[in-house]
Amino acid sequence: MPSSVDTFQYDNRIVKQFAIASMVFGVVGMTVGLLVALQMFLPQLNFGSPFTTFGRIRPLHTNAVIFAFVGNAIFMGVYYSMPRLLKAPMWSKKLSQIHFWGWQTIILSAAISLPLGLTTSKEYAELEWPIDIAIAVIWVIFGINMFMTILKRRERHLYVAIWFYIATVVTVAVLHVVNSFEIPVNLLKSYSLYAGVQDGLVQWWYGHNAVAFFLTTPYLGLMYYFLPKAANRPIYSYRLSIIHFWALIFIYIWAGPHHLLYSALPDWAQSLGTVFSIMLIAPSWGGMLNGLLTLRGAWDKVREDPVLKFMVVAITAYGMATLEGPLLSLKSVNAITHFTDWTIAHVHVGALGWNGFLTFGILYWLIPRMYGTKLHSVKLANAHFWIGTLGMLFYVIPMYWAGLAEGLMWKQFTAEGFLQYPNFLETVLQVVPMYIARAIGGSLFLTGVLLGGYNLIATARGGKFIAxxxxxxxxxxxxxxxxxxxxxxxxxxxxxxxxxxxxxVAILIGGIVEMVPMFVIKSNVPSIANVKPYTPLEVEGRDIYIREGCVSCHSQLVRPFRSETERYGEYSKAGEYVYDHPFLWGSKRTGPDLHRIGGKYPDAWHYNHMLEPTSMSPGSLMPPFPWLIEDELNTHNTAAKIRALRKVGVPYAKDYDEQALEDLQTQAAAVSQSLADQGIQVDSDREIIALIAYLQRLGTDINPSAN
Amino acid sequence: MAKHKDELLNHDYDGIQEFDNDLPGWWKGLFYITIVFAFVYLTWWHVLGIGDTQEVKYEKSMNPAYVPLPEDQEQTLVDLVFPQFKAPYTKPGRELSQAEILGGVSLMPQEEVIEVEMDTDVEPVMVAAALADGKKIYDQYCFTCHGMAGEGGIGPNLTDDFWIHGGTFPDVVHTIRVGVPIKGMIAWERSLPKEDIVKVASYVWGMHGTSPPNAKAPQGEEFARQ
Incomplete structure (x- = not known):
């Protein structure tokens, strides 16, 4: 060896901090997940409180597992593997600490703001604008720390894991910033800069690639480090790493529109989503192959070692999910599965299997090493593995079943040409047994995690932490x-x-090709003359709809199928959404579509239904919203909302903000009067008035007689 | 290309080594097939425009005789680059003639015939089996607005002598069929076969004069049954 050899220390403290955070928030996020799973068949578990109602708690679950459980696990793995792969400690311990505490503060603010109903309603990007800015800052700090470490490295070449980390940092930054352009109304409320179809395209470009670059590429990086370490085997193929890395990051970014098949998005953009999803199969499977084939000659170890067991199931789940995703992107398959519980099954194969199991595998390998000891109990880890695997099966199989049943029931016609299940509720009640089975599966999975937590704590107690x-x-x-x-x-x-x-460059091309034409070429969103901006009261009603998370269960997108136009009315057109900041198309129908709800029922029906859904729909699983009737509508921000919406391009007349409150009160009085005519006395200053006004307006622009 | 089997490269990253194995043949084949699929798919729909857009597909599902007009078809790349070029695959756009509509599979004209019959000549079917079916339908869909016993609620009382949209049996059938969307009465012909509409109307017809408790005050005009 040359005489000049540097000695240095790897910082295990930051790894330990992220590991603890990941486990703690994992348990929290999954517990909330179990609660929302129970609420699906026991509506009384909404506890009659706005803060614990499904629509507000569901984003808490998704954000907690994605950004807190998986996010912290990513940082844990990166802060452990990267210094070792580069033979250099993290560039700045101070930045590592700022990253850690900053990230936990963001999680905490999400945990407070989401139950309060502060949400942009864009999936996996629900957090309001001040938190968005904090996320961007902390992410950049992480990126700087990472890149400076790379520049100060003592290993000339970058290993494949580092390639994936670099792609992750860059892409997540781009996605987050572009999708979060919004105009604030005040500190706690903003409107998306984009509207309708364009907002949908940007959101699902983001949403899909959050899966790609937050749940997939960093985890592939972790796999490329921890799997060969745990198996003590060389990586199967270096050249496969090269091909599948570049193919994956280039192709992934195009696939977003597959979330919007049969929507009002133009056909050409939908087709790009479909074909790029199909082309993703091989690059995704490249990662799975390189993982599984690395284990050649080590399968005897897989039988013994819980670490490898977890990793094998994780990689297999990854392979399943990445074959299933492209198949769901074929329009004829999507026509049946979209908006159903099939999607829920699909994401949980990824989340529980790929992310969950890889995380546990890494933890069981990492914690004993950082504490200079052996795993407390291999038996317990095996128990965790089997309970977790069973839990996963009990979760996903009922959900696939439910999804298929829903998709087919929604489309079923009788011989006479009528919908077999004209009452949407019938199709919901059919799948309740599946919801019960899913909750059992979820409890099993969570039980496994708790066993794992105990095992890891006992391991740590039995050793001495090597800081x-x-x-x-x-x-x-x-x-x-x-x-x-x-x-x-x-x-x-x-x-x-x-x-x-x-x-x-590789990750920018797809987004640019899809988004620029959508914004620049007018014919992509044909305008409809009748479509007018929402009135101030309807804007307030729409914000209540957003606050209560109605979009979690109700879509606002009638697809061009006979089964949908028979059930709901005319299919949705791009031009109808031009004033929708943000878009509210939704991604799951636990309840019926609402885009043509306007004028379908009397005001009194909506009043009774919000107060107690089962009074109008016996057996309904929707939670009641009694506070909408008790609470006064907050109109302090109405003028500011009109101004903010004007800024994002809604053509209210100049100075209309001064007129807005008066118009709001006039319309509210009219709704209150109509309710009184139908025998219901309610003051015109209540939130329910605004919500009814919004619901009665929905989808009526193209059919003025309905209003 | 030479075969590479388990040749170790001289890298070592924190103890991790790499083989340089060839890409599995089936994997490469799969990748190529998906790329070919993508080209064919895009060409079919968006370069040549042979495949129907989702709107055209929808129209065809509603009316198999539907022939898309040129403006209903998406502009393809060929249309954009060579607007003067009319390829043989371009379907001629034209209006359907009345004869074609009548001869086609479209149900429109037949429905109109049914409408006339149902709105003028229909009579209540006061047979136990039909009424039992009618009650079942009523208890599933109607009671939320009109009450379990027809006493009214959000919707009007169905047991008194007063009718808002006409009190003859054909009037009742008509109201159920086409609904009163402005007031929230659903047009049930979209979800119930005509037999069921007659059955539920007959059940409602039989509610007259039952004077249930908590009856809603009369609405509409008085109508005396013959």
């Missing part, structure tokens, strides 16, 4: 120059800046 791990390596300058020839790809592996730039 700083000594290591040594010669500095880069003292190392021999890289060999000439060999793989072309070696060139970019030793040039992190060029690597960063090239991967940024």
């Amino acid at each position: 700083e791990e000594e290591a040594s390596a010669p500095p880069l300058e003292a190392q021999p120059k890289p060999e000439k020839g060999g793989y072309y790809h070696r060139w970019i592996e030793r040039r992190p800046v060029q690597f960063l730039l090239l991967s940024t």
Whole structure:
């Protein structure tokens, strides 16, 4: 060895902090998940309180498991593996700490703001604008710390795990910033800059790639480090890593529109979503193959070692989910599965299997090493593995079943040409047994996690934490120059800046090709003359709809199918949504679509239904919303809302904000009077008045007689 | 290309080594097939425009005789680049003639015939089996607005002598069929076969004069049954 060898310490403390945060928030997020699963068949578990009602708690569950459980696990794995792969400690311990505490503060603010109903309603991007800014800042700090570490490395070439980390950092930053453009009304409320179809496209470009670049690429990076470490086997194929890495990050970004098939999005954009999803099968499976084939010659260890067991199931779940996703992107398949519980099954194969099990595998490998000891109980870890696997099966199989049943029931016609199940509720009540089975599966999975938590704590107690791990390596300058020839790809592996730039280009192309025409070419959103901006009262009603998370269970998108136009009315047109900031198409129908609800029922029906849904729909699983009748509508921000909406392009007349409150009160008095005519006395200043006004307006612009 | 089998590369990242195995043949084949699929798919729908857009597909599902007009078809790449080029695959756009509509599978004209019959000549079917079916339908859909015994609630009382939209039996059938959307009465012909509408109307017809408790005050005009 050359004489100049640096010695340095790896910081295990930050790894431990993120590991604890991941486990704690994992338990919290999954417990909330269990609660919402129970609410699906026991509406009384909404507890009659706004703060615990499904619509507000469901985003809490998704955000907690994605950003708190998985997010912290990513950082845990990156802060452990990256310094070791680069032979350099993290560039700044201070930035690591700011990252950790900043991220936990963001999670805490989400845990407070979501139950309060502060939400943008865009899935997995629900947090309001001040938190959005905090996320961007903390993410950039993480990126700087990471990239400076790469620049200060003592390993000339970047290993494949680092490639995935770089792609993750860049892409998540781009996605988050572009999707979060919004105009604030005040500190707690904002409107998306985009409207309707465009907002939908941007949101699902984001939403799909949150799956790709938050739940997939960082985890592939973790797999490429922890799997060969745990199995003590070489990676199966370096050249497969190269091909599947670049193919994956380039193709993934195009696939977003597959969330909007048969929507009002133009056909060409939908088709791009479909074909790029199909082309994703092989690149995704490249990762699975490189994982599973790395275990050749180590399968005897898989039988013994719970770490490898967890990893094998994780990688298999990844392979299943990434084959299923493209198949769901075929329009004829999507026509049956979209808006049903099939989607819920699909995401949970990914979340419970791929993310959950890989995280547990890593934890069982990592914690004993950081505490210089052995795993407290292999038996207990095996028990966790089997309970978790069973839990997963009990979760996803009923949900697939339910999804298929729903999709087919919604489309079923009788021989006479009528819908077999004209009452949507019938199709919901059919799948209740599946909801019960799912809750059992979820409880099993959570039980496994608790066992795992106990096992890991006991392991830590039995050892001594190694806060700083000594290591040594010669500095880069003292190392021999890289060999000439060999793989072309070696060139970019030793040039992190060029690597960063090239991967940024790769992930920008798809988004640009899809989004720019949608914003620039007018014919993509044909305008409809009758479509007018919402009145101030309807704007307030719409904000209540957003606050209560109605979009969690109700879509506002009638697809062009005979079964849907028979059930709901005319299918939805792009031009109807031009003033929808944000769009509220939804992604799941636990209840019926609401885009044509306007004028369908009398005002009194809506009043009674919100007060006690079962009074109008016996057996309904919808929670009651009595506070809408008790609470006064807050009109302090009405004028500011009109101004903010004007800024994002809604054509209210100049100075209309001064007129808005008066118009609101006039319309509210009319709704109150109509309720009185139908025998219901309610003051015109209640929230329910605004919500009814909004619901009665929905989808009526193209059919003025309905209003 | 030379076969590579389990050749270790001279990398070592924190003890992790890499083989340089060839890509599995079936994997490469799969990748190529999906790329070919993508080209064919996009060409079919958006370059040549052979496949129907989702709107055209919908219209065809509603009316198999539907022939799309040129403006209903999406602009394809060929249309954009060579607007003067009319390829043989372009379907001629034209209005359907009345004869074609009548001869086609479209149900429209036949429905109109039914409408006339149902709105003028229909009579209540006061047979136990039909009334039992009618009650079943009433208890499922109607009671939320009109009450379990027809006493009224959100909707009007069905047991008194007063009718808002006409009190003859054909009037009742008509109201059930086409609804009163402005007031929230659903047009049931979209979800109930005509036999069921007659059955439930007959059941309602039989409620007359039952004077249930908590009856809603009369609405509409008085109508004396013959």
